[in-house]
Amino acid sequence: MPYVVRPADLADAPAITELLNAVDLIEIGRPETDLHTVEAELKHPEIDLSQDSWLAFHEGRLVAYGLVWEESGGERVDADHYVLPDHQEAGQQLFAAMEARALAKARENGAARAVVHLHLNVAPTLDTSLIQARGWSVVRRYHVLHRPVDPAEDRAPQVPPGVRLRACADEADRRRAHALNQATFAEHFDFQPRTYEQWLHDIGAERIDWSLVWIVSTEDQGDVGFLLARDDREAMGWVRGIGVLREARALGLGGLLLRHAFAAFAARGRDTVGLGVDTGNTTGAPGLYARHGMTVHYAVDTWETVLG
Template sequence: MEDAAAIHELIAIRDTAVLGAPDMTLEDVADELVEPGFDRDKDGWLAHDAGGGLDGWAWACSNGDSDLVDVQVIVRPGVEGLAARLWPRVLRRAREQGAARGHARITLHLGVYRADQGKQAEAKEQGFEPGTSFHRMRIDHQGAEAGPAAVTAEPPAGLTLRTGESEDVRRAAHLVHQRAFTEHFGFVPVGYDVWYERRQASSATDWSQLTLAYLDGHPAALLIGNNQFVPDQDCGYVDTLAVLPDYRGRGLGRFLLRHAFAADAARGREGTILHVDSNNTTPALGLYESAGMRAVMAIDVWRRDLPV
């Protein structure tokens, strides 16, 4: 964990070279290092120069018991040849993780900023192909671009809301999340204990920002907000917005989205941010745009299949 500050500095330098500003905070890096399932003794590598400065950070993190492994290699701009030395270690560890879980093949996912042409070329060299794209959406609650975000939508008939401070609500929310995301890109089902542990391990988690919507007494939709974007952008973050298939088309998603906007505005946040898969099984992108959100960044997920 004492390496978190050096890793963050390296990532910030890379992000600034690509995006013009850092896109991760020190808290984000620390949260990644304590991610359940990530073994700091086996799953990550630091590459230092002769003077002890950090030039590279690479990792492979398995996703539960599935065949999916998230990977990344980050190298200080201007350092030549290091990525080529780190990738074999990452791929070897990913294969080991797949073998340990009994898989004959694994699927690797690599996140790449759309603006990072150098990383795109590197992904191609390593045999990755584009899988899907996530758009970072934002709406402002203050300033010239602010819309009527503090105004909630009219609630659907029969709607009641409960927040996530109690375990019974969290368990019901977990079931809604698992059922609603079954067909989404990269989704891996997990049990409640793992689901809870992952969120509890994150410094951004605020269980009061989990809202479970009941329609006529039945759990129907879910909103999970957190504080991930508060330290650097003073924005709320919609981590999860899910509506069960049987309850779609009744305005629940739009209502919960407006509910999140109003809550963030009441907290004094400058805006609200979320990420949406452009290949989502539901027309989520159109919903967010119609609610006044705008795309501020694109992040592509590249994928590669490997035999174990």
């Protein structure tokens, strides 16, 4: 089939959102991509859309979308790729362009190779045999979890003596939440350090309701954990990040933060809360979420290729 391929721009956000929701419908049974999420991706300060994005059209319809970006300052490069099932050829055209650009970006950083990661649903619209032939393989699995919430059952938990739970009320608290995010996620697979300003962009700070971002502290240790939630997804309330410092992980603070978030979303009229977790996480997070009633909504694999 003949395809027209060109870079994306911000005006393409509605068409990209429509494509991603068509993919969602096939992969997870319902559309869950919001326009503002796509717009934020296209506005990423470390992306030059003229070189780092690709749209493939067939007879005027958008059928594939690709994006690459780099946050490591070295060899690690990230990619997004979406394609409709009947247009695998377009998907492969985008892969060739994405791989070439990823290697160029890594070499611009002085790296000899590019290590590229791509997240795909475990049953994607992409024919994964085609990228296996290109040298891609699965290196990690993530679960998107969800849980129903109800205002009659999910009430704000009692905070134990010696523990304080506060919302991010000012700039100092926001910077503290960033520091806790960086410290608690530093051990995680594929972690990339981010400055405060970069983190603000990553979380879409212009849309964040900071009353849904909490810091937990103890009398003995001070601030030891955080939870960042957001209520701007149509599909469900979302926990964007939760972490407790290693030295405070046996105090039940992760569960306290989680129950507090459930209660807050239930009080706002939400009926479902979701989050993502690395199945290889060694901090005990998967078990924590299971104990609090969260179940698998769908699974995502991290695919990797090494170019150079």
